[in-house]
Amino acid sequence: MAEKIDSNPARGMRDVLPDEVVVRDRAMDTILRVYRRHGFVRIETPAVESLRLLLGSEGGENEKLVYKILKRGDKLEAASGSEDLADLGLRFDLTVPLARYYAQHHAKLPQPLKAIQIGPVWRAERPQRGRYRQFTQCDIDILGMSSEVAEIELILATAEALSELGLTGLTVRINDRRVLTAIAARCGFEPARFDSVFIALDKLDKIGEAGVAKELADAGHPAPAVEALRRLLAAATGDAARLDELRRELGPTLDAGVWEALSRIITAVRQDAEGRLPGFAIAFDPTLVRGMGYYTGPIFEIAQASAPWSIAGGGRYDRMIGRFLGRDVPATGFSIGFERVVGLLMERGAAEGGERRVALVFAEETADLAGVLRMARELREKGDAVTLAVRARKLGPQFQALEGQGFTRIGVVGDDGAVEWRGREARA
């Protein structure tokens, strides 16, 4: 036999074993069911997009992580030796392809479009524990609706989907990109350097208030601005009353509509979900940043009590579709970090339930095969999952293996067609 080929998955990629797939499939089914109940429809775009699209998308750091696909045949020969070896790449998120999709097909799509997308994305990140280079994202987006009713629907639908997965203690943090800008302006930071202020602020959870202040000072931001930011934020986190305080502080620099929309989202979501979804809360958080450059309005995240990171995040991006369509279309979306959610569900232990699993064991040479097939069919018609197992030389180890695989009812079919039932549900 020739030299063995390596059977490891490619570096940073992973295989999923059957037990985890069960958890993934149930999570996906639940999420889809809840989203459909909220009037969303699923759409699909290809995994491969043009590099021009992927690299001009304001996707922040993610653009650097694009997997590029080598040109083929004549095109590759023509490009040989140049920088221009690729013109396609693998998508790094589902938002940029959605904007292209909407621009391309809007005449045939519902208005507004309430879209569900579930699928893999690829990023060539440095491999690290629990993070892979291919992972699944699960997004809902509402395109063509400027009203904050869109944000309310996104947040309620996502919180409900996560709750139905059994995740309790969900907390929504919400802010607005324009609030962040107004804060930076009010404190006296230099407009050209606002992004660096937001990047430091985004680390508040990790490095604390003093850490953020130090990072800003080290980056050369004016000390009075840093101090003003510290004071402003000390006075304004957590609840709706603080939203009003910050609104007074910032004064007329920010349009009243921004504040009213935020209040309305928080009030509506609170009324509908607090008390009903166990441990659910929503709060204004002026320190919430979110990385993507394309956000233009409300931004939001969901955290869960037992995890140190957010498990869903999103926001409004009213100016992305215009880059394809030539006119702006209001848009907002919420993305579930599917891998993180599956991680939480796996920690709770293997999935239970589902169909009863039955194995029919028979001696291949002597049993009445037609009779075994008929028996299997009748059990399947009653809803069992039934597998056929050719009798091994030693029955004991075969039983153990079948029980280990979750077969709770094992029928040994004798040469005369009689069945002896074994296993946990032998008597069922």
Add this chain to the structure above:
Amino acid sequence: MAEKIDSNPARGMRDVLPDEVVVRDRAMDTILRVYRRHGFVRIETPAVESLRLLLGSEGGENEKLVYKILKRGDKLEAASGSEDLADLGLRFDLTVPLARYYAQHHAKLPQPLKAIQIGPVWRAERPQRGRYRQFTQCDIDILGMSSEVAEIELILATAEALSELGLTGLTVRINDRRVLTAIAARCGFEPARFDSVFIALDKLDKIGEAGVAKELADAGHPAPAVEALRRLLAAATGDAARLDELRRELGPTLDAGVWEALSRIITAVRQDAEGRLPGFAIAFDPTLVRGMGYYTGPIFEIAQASAPWSIAGGGRYDRMIGRFLGRDVPATGFSIGFERVVGLLMERGAAEGGERRVALVFAEETADLAGVLRMARELREKGDAVTLAVRARKLGPQFQALEGQGFTRIGVVGDDGAVEWRGREARA
């Protein structure tokens, strides 16, 4: 605004509109449900595999169609100007990755493994009507079972899945790679050129018996061999009796076990499925070839009355896993051409059924939003899919649009909270 970005999908790729996704999702759910009932478990492998794996897999023509992924960073610089610009690629089928997966994880997997795989594969084929460069495959495989009970399970499960999708008039053709080889030997073709004989034979459906004979003659095969093949096949197509005839013709060149396994598969499948699945039939067909070089035993296809091509195909490949594992593991699989199946389902017309779709229309500024959300929630709890629609200036066109999107019950919420119901199910 900057220059518009092209919103077409990349060449040969496609977007899927919501109505088709509904059909795809239902088909996928049905297939998965039937396969699970037959004791199969779903597994997942990554889309990206090493090129070494993909290009050394006996995948026939498909290997030439692999999308290669450009190396990154230092690795790319080191490779610059060489042929060696890529070391990863996108999978072109689900069988080669499955063999790698089994070799890597066999100690943690059920024995035998009855695996379901559903996912996209990529081939850089010349774009043509109805064929795309990314498409979905849906495979079941049984690894670790040498008995023909495996083939019986694959064929019954696949025929049942297709039947449950509403596809009637299914015909299974079955042959064995070893029968093909024995036929070529018996007729006196040159062993080194058997493959070219099989390639010609594979076109029988398209070019007829005379066409196959001409192609073989043109390729320089000996005239007596071509004539012997013609005679042999004229005497042997269609039904089980012909299997016995061909068996007599070929004599002891072929092990009796090959014939007995084929007979047993045909008899068992016929007994279990004919009469039960509408229009179902299975027949021996010694002209069935199937392209992949890795097949070693029984091979089979399913065609459907209304389509000129097969909609599922598979076979036994007992020597593939050994290339990863160092010892052979018996393996056989059946793959549904998911895109072709969806094509047939789409021809039958749009999907009906599913949840009732309800739209609640309200004037954003004046309505009691909390009340509208409560109403939506109550309807969802009863199983409806409910969307919130902000009232447009003109109600008439908004109703038409909502009805066009499948909302059969449309509630207009007045400022006083009273609802006026419209649409096809206004009275429901």
